[in-house]
Amino acid sequence: MKRNLHLKPRLATLVLAVAALPAVASSDCDVPAARWQSREAVRQMAAQQGWQVERLKIDDGCYEIRGTDAQGQRFKAKLDPETLQVLKIKSRERDDHHKDRDRERERRRDHTPQDAGTAPSSPLFTPGSAPRGQVQ
Numbered sequence: 001m002k003r004n005l006h007l008k009p010r011l012a013t014l015v016l017a018v019a020a021l022p023a024v025a026s027s028d029c030d031v032p033a034a035r036w037q038s039r040e041a042v043r044q045m046a047a048q049q050g051w052q053v054e055r056l057k058i059d060d061g062c063y064e065i066r067g068t069d070a071q072g073q074r075f076k077a078k079l080d081p082e083t084l085q086v087l088k089i090k091s092r093e094r095d096d097h098h099k100d101r102d103r104e105r106e107r108r109r110d111h112t113p114q115d116a117g118t119a120p121s122s123p124l125f126t127p128g129s130a131p132r133g134q135v136q
Helices: 002-025 039-049 096-110
Strands: 052-059 062-068 074-079 086-092
Touching: 039 052, 039 062
Parallel strands: none
Antiparallel strands: 052 062, 062 074, 074 086
16 A cells, blocks of 8 residues: 555656657657758748848758847747747847856956955965974
8 A cells, every 4th residue: 555655646747758759849849851841931930020041050850049139139039840830939038149248247357367466365374484394
């Protein structure tokens, strides 16, 4: 009886995990290349939507557009290559330029040298005394 109690939650977890697999796999496009619409067709569709395309690439068998919409909001969209239907779209609050700039600032802040007259804090050195060490 106790073995049955431990088996039910595990079985339920397994069933849920298997049920979620098609949802995870559906983010990829598996359209044969012969049925793909051209990049120019993608650009025309984007223009009809009022989008300014900054980057058009292929990712996971789908078209991926990065750009700005008619309201000036940055976005990333994944399109079906056959129908050009939007499969997924994400609004981007900050653009890559801002991310790069922030990373550079953080890198500079983390690597700024200390004042030349200030010794690094260390238990090996005591200010105002001669260094001690043993040579073997």
